[in-house]
Amino acid sequence: xxxxxxxxxxxxxxxxxxxxxxxxxxxxxxxxxxxxxxxxxxxxxxxxxxxxxxxxxxxxxxxxxxxxxxxxxxxxxxxxxxxxxxxxxxxxxxxxxxxxxxxxxxxxxxxxxxxxxxxxxxxxxxxxxxxxxxxxxxxxxxxxxxxxxxxxxxxxxxxxxxxxxxxxxxxxxxxx
Numbered sequence: 001x002x003x004x005x006x007x008x009x010x011x012x013x014x015x016x017x018x019x020x021x022x023x024x025x026x027x028x029x030x031x032x033x034x035x036x037x038x039x040x041x042x043x044x045x046x047x048x049x050x051x052x053x054x055x056x057x058x059x060x061x062x063x064x065x066x067x068x069x070x071x072x073x074x075x076x077x078x079x080x081x082x083x084x085x086x087x088x089x090x091x092x093x094x095x096x097x098x099x100x101x102x103x104x105x106x107x108x109x110x111x112x113x114x115x116x117x118x119x120x121x122x123x124x125x126x127x128x129x130x131x132x133x134x135x136x137x138x139x140x141x142x143x144x145x146x147x148x149x150x151x152x153x154x155x156x157x158x159x160x161x162x163x164x165x166x167x168x169x170x171x172x173x174x175x176x
Contacts, residue, residue, distance in 0.1 A: 020048070035130065089144035
């Protein structure tokens with residue numbers, strides 16, 4: 001995908017990444033820390049993470065097309081280099097979303113077991129998984145969000161550096 005309605009696809013697709021990565025990161029942390037939220041969201045959490053993961057290489061490929069069609073400079077190269085590093089973070093969000101979803105399902109299933117005697121054992125066995133998933137979720141979510149910020153900041157600098165005037169141009173809307 002290179003152009004959408006005459007515009008470079010990267011310019012449009014990047015908005016999906018900018019919204020989906022932080023949204024997925026937030027949902028993951030909330031679900032990892034608050035199991036009731038994970039049970040309530042259910043399969044939506046890993047599906048959201050899957051869509052997020054899929055949007056990253058689409059955006060990156062569109063960005064590579066755009067990079068080949070603009071004058072290259074150090075800012076563009078830096079942005080492209082940073083953009084290539086987002087896929088592992090998005091993959092981490094997906095893996096942890098699946099783990100959190102699985103742990104919430106397992107906990108819910110053990111709660112449905114009633115008084116069979118295995119409820120406390122099953123809950124105890126999922127506690128280390130939930131704690132590890134919560135800690136890893138916070139780390140991966142923070143890393144993903146920081147990476148998206150860094151990539152976006154470098155992209156904005158690449159696109160706008162020297163491309164505007166700090167004073168009004170005197171065109172329409174200047175009050176005259």
